Amino acid sequence: MTRILIADDHEVVRSGLRLTLEAHDGWKVVAEASDGKEAIAKAVETRPDVAIIDFALSRMNGIEATRQIRARVPTAEVLIFTMHESDVLKAQALEAGARAYLLKSDATQHLISAVESLGPTRQSSDVTASAHSEDQTREGPSESEIRATLEAMLAAEVFRTSPQLTAFLRFIIEAELRGERASLKGYTIAVEALGRGEDFDPNADPIVRVEAGRLRRALWRYYDGPGASDLVVIDIPRGRYIPTFRYRRAAQAVTASPMRGKSFVVGTVRAWRESIDAMSRGLERFISRWRL
DSSP: EEEEEOSSHHHHHHHHHHHHHTSSSEEEEEEEEHHHHHHHHHHHHHHHHEEEESOOOOSSSSHHHHHHHHHHHHHHHHHEEEOOHHHHHHHHHHHHSSSEEEEEGGHHHHHHHHHHTSTTOOOOHHHHHHHHHHHHSSHHHHHHHHHHHHHHHHSSSSHHHHHHHHHHHHHEEEEEETTTTGGGGGHHHHHHHHOOOTTTTTTTOOOEEEEEEHHHHHHHHHHTTTTOOOOOEEEOOTTTOOOEEEEGGGGOOOOOOOTTTHHHHHHHHHHHHHHHHHHHHHHHHHHHHHOO
């Protein structure tokens, strides 16, 4: 019997998958989960043969959940189930240990064959590996890859807990992708992304510069942590608000893991950056009071 775990934040989706899968002879859904952390716990508890993991899970996205499931339950094969058509997500899924990648729009036609493919031959792994190789030869990330990376980034705690940084990052990326680079000025960002009034004066109020500094540090923390294996790097060079996009070489996209002799250095750097963030917020409050 093939034992299956389903992780998706929508109960209707989980129910539909269960009905479809259990109609297949010899398949049984042994557990369901509604978020990434629950998926890991259920995988450890039930030891499934196949885990169908939605990419856009809350509390922990599907890529990181896949990585931890594969580490804790090596016998479980993972199928990433997503609505995002993206080569970079396929590459990330492969690096995290997934063996298949299925679009939700294709589930009706291909769900059964995708689960069946998670056997000893691992055909889906070969297909994903080819996509990864092609990805590395392109000049730069595609628009869909950039947007998929953005959504994965905004699901991480460093951005999920900061609506202001989320709004800032989404605004400048979307403007750049639309070819509206000229709009990436302090005034426009303050009014359209940060909620300032039309009387905003960028020369008198440094909010955009302060938030841009916080955003750069948040990007550093993301790529030091949950984004350590991302193949697309989003950056904001100092002195401007125009984002840049590039592929990171596969050799540089390493999985973050606790290592003796290294954890203190990482912790010290993160503490330093958090202190800088706190100082920036304090400076902003001081300036606001002074202006009043």
